[in-house]
Amino acid sequence: MTSDAEMIPDVKIAETSNAGTAMIRFENVTKYYGAYKALDDVTAEVGRGEVVVVCGPSGSGKSTLIRTVNRLEEIASGTLTFDGESVHGPLKAAALNRLRSRIGFVFQSFNLFPHLSALDNVILSPIKVNGAKREVAKARAMALLDRVGLSAKAGAYPAQLSGGQQQRVAIARALAMEPPAMLFDEPTSALDPEMVGEVLAVMRSLAADGMTMMCVTHEMGFAREVADRIWFMDAGRILETAPPDAFFSNPQHPRAKKFLSDLRH
Amino acid sequence: MHGFDLLAVLSNPDFARMLWRGALVTLVVAAGSWCLAMSLALVLLSLRLAPVRIGDRLVAAYVSYHRNVPTLVQLMLWYFGIASLLPDAVQYWLNDHGAETIYGILGLGLCQAAYFSEDLRSGLRAVPPGQAEAARALGHGFLGSLRYVLMPQAIRNALPALVNHSVSLFKNSSLTMAIGVSELTHAVKEVENLSFRTFETYLIATIAYLAVSLVIMGVGAVLQWRGQVMGAR
Numbered sequence: 015m016t017s018d019a020e021m022i023p024d025v026k027i028a029e030t031s032n033a034g035t036a037m038i039r040f041e042n043v044t045k046y047y048g049a050y051k052a053l054d055d056v057t058a059e060v061g062r063g064e065v066v067v068v069c070g071p072s073g074s075g076k077s078t079l080i081r082t083v084n085r086l087e088e089i090a091s092g093t094l095t096f097d098g099e100s101v102h103g104p105l106k107a108a109a110l111n112r113l114r115s116r117i118g119f120v121f122q123s124f125n126l127f128p129h130l131s132a133l134d135n136v137i138l139s140p141i142k143v144n145g146a147k148r149e150v151a152k153a154r155a156m157a158l159l160d161r162v163g164l165s166a167k168a169g170a171y172p173a174q175l176s177g178g179q180q181q182r183v184a185i186a187r188a189l190a191m192e193p194p195a196m197l198f199d200e201p202t203s204a205l206d207p208e209m210v211g212e213v214l215a216v217m218r219s220l221a222a223d224g225m226t227m228m229c230v231t232h233e234m235g236f237a238r239e240v241a242d243r244i245w246f247m248d249a250g251r252i253l254e255t256a257p258p259d260a261f262f263s264n265p266q267h268p269r270a271k272k273f274l275s276d277l278r279h
Numbered sequence: 280m281h282g283f284d285l286l287a288v289l290s291n292p293d294f295a296r297m298l299w300r301g302a303l304v305t306l307v308v309a310a311g312s313w314c315l316a317m318s319l320a321l322v323l324l325s326l327r328l329a330p331v332r333i334g335d336r337l338v339a340a341y342v343s344y345h346r347n348v349p350t351l352v353q354l355m356l357w358y359f360g361i362a363s364l365l366p367d368a369v370q371y372w373l374n375d376h377g378a379e380t381i382y383g384i385l386g387l388g389l390c391q392a393a394y395f396s397e398d399l400r401s402g403l404r405a406v407p408p409g410q411a412e413a414a415r416a417l418g419h420g421f422l423g424s425l426r427y428v429l430m431p432q433a434i435r436n437a438l439p440a441l442v443n444h445s446v447s448l449f450k451n452s453s454l455t456m457a458i459g460v461s462e463l464t465h466a467v468k469e470v471e472n473l474s475f476r477t478f479e480t481y482l483i484a485t486i487a488y489l490a491v492s493l494v495i496m497g498v499g500a501v502l503q504w505r506g507q508v509m510g511a512r
Contacts, residue, residue: 084416086412086415086416107420107421108420111415111418111419111420112418114415114416114417114418115417115418116418117416119413119416119417121409121412121413121416123407123409125407125409125410125412125413126413127410127413127414127428127432128432129431129432129435129506138417138427138428139417139418139419142419142423142427143417143418143419143423144418187417188417191417191418
């Protein structure tokens with residue numbers, strides 16, 4: 015499938031100073047909701063430029079895991095580093111905000127700001143968080159909207175956009191902060207089936223540009239095609255990590271085998 | 280007995296001047312207390328949101344006092360009660376600078392702040408939690424999230440309630456006549472005493488109050504309509 019997104023100039027991927035280390039690293043990460051163990055001693059890493067797809071049954075901890083990366087969820091123990099920086103350490107509020115501003119995050123429910131136009135959604139944080147000049151932020155936002163195929167909708171408010179369009183604006187909004195990595199938390203799960211493709215096309219082109227990505231998704235076609243590695247989760251643990259070919263053709267863990275065979279029915 | 284004759288009141292220059300002055304004082308009291316109430320409401324709201332428990336408790340107490348004691352009693356408490364506790368020098372200064380109006384604005388403003396802060400708080404609670412998460416994920420701090428993301432939506436949610444309470448505030452400005460503020464209702468009472476045209480003077484007051492209330496509601500409707508054009512969810 016070709017998309018207009020692929021004809022647009024590359025996204026700038028931020029240079030980082032900690033090039034030797036993994037982009038995202040979980041080390042013995044554990045989290046509870048009350049007595050329920052949501053994450054159970056997770057150790058894994060997302061390398062630079064790597065695309066990881068996290069899959070597994072509902073309630074297996076995928077969303078919780080991805081939300082710990084920018085500390086939308088706290089953890090009980092373990093360490094988590096992003097680009098070499100500890101996310102869950104004793105950070106001052108300002109330092110945590112700075113760190114979060116460098117982690118692109120795309121939500122299942124888009125969460126565009128409904129009182130702002132598409133363009134204003136994209137330029138708000140570069141201006142207010144990063145102190146970018148309005149004209150510079152605007153030019154860059156227009157390039158990003160163009161990249162996701164929505165430059166014609168710059169003036170539209172979220173309520174005037176379809177779900178797929180809103181999610182593409184949300185991706186542009188995250189990219190505007192020039193993050194070294196992008197996290198996607200079930201980005202297509204709230205979409206009508208015919209809009210899934212346009213969002214996946216944007217994600218595919220980002221991956222092709224070398225963006226580091228961690229995606230929680232049920233789109234197994236996308237996983238098979240774009241992922242460098244699959245993490246299979248159940249009951250708060252990563253049970254299997256494998257390249258997509260190996261995972262889909264020959265899963266090792268019995269739970270993964272059952273999951274994939276259930277998908278096929 | 281004489282027949283109904285509006286002009287008998289309006290064409291009398293003394294009466295017309297008294298009514299006009301009264302109307303101006305009413306507008307000053309209403310506008311002054313509205314501004315005070317709105318600024319204080321924002322302070323109360325931020326105290327409620329602050330992670331300190333005591334702030335929340337204090338604001339809850341403030342709100343329940345102002346919502347559960349008649350506004351007239353609150354005004355009298357200010358004018359007759361609080362005033363007498365002030366040092367003499369302050370009292371003299373206030374008396375030289377329209378003490379009644381100042382106490383009227385204070386009393387009404389403090390009372391209405393309780394309502395405005397609750398309106399804004401429920402408006403804020405109606406903003407989906409994903410909005411705050413998105414703001415945080417983009418690196419906005421607590422205040423930045425409130426200012427650029429949450430409050431604009433909260434105000435839009437709260438608009439109908441804020442408009443209703445603005446109209447009540449405007450109408451409640453007539454209560455300040457009880458502490459001697461020479462606002463419109465006060466002026467009407469005087470004109471009625473002098474002219475014996477009871478029905479005409481109260482009709483004029485009714486029309487004047489109604490007109491301003493309708494203007495406030497009209498402004499509210501325009502603001503709401505603009506919000507909807509932008510595309511409320």
